Amino acid sequence: VQLQASGGGLVQAGGSLRLSCSASRRTSSNNGMGWFRQAPGKEREFVAAIAWRGGDTLYADSVKGRFTISRDNAKNTLFLQMNSLKPEDTAVYYCAVARSSAATTSARGYQYWGQGTQVTVSS
Secondary structure, X not given: OOEEEEOOEEXXXXXXXXXXXXXXXXXXXXOOEEEEEEOOOOOOEEEEXXXXXXXXXXXXXXXXXXXXXXXXXXXXXXXXXXXXXXXXXXXXXXXXEEOOOOOXXXXXXXXXXXXXXXXEEEO
């Protein structure tokens, strides 16, 4: 499975971005999916996850209320709507396909990873 993340860019604090992640084949429709991010000098951290049915979602406390994860299984695409962006949201964002159908916060629970898209939030 190949994952292609897009939608990153440079935005001012308070602005919005919408990330997309396209999967190469339908395997993602039966699997949970998620977003992680990694800032320079920091470890990769969980951002948001969604179960394969889409009804169950999880968020990191730092993004709760500002970010929304969603998916379109018919198009094998995962989304992350990011509002009220802060400079501390600056990172490379990665999408991933989980090993199970559930929404999962642990990176160990993911089997396929995209190449990442850079998000930079200026103050």
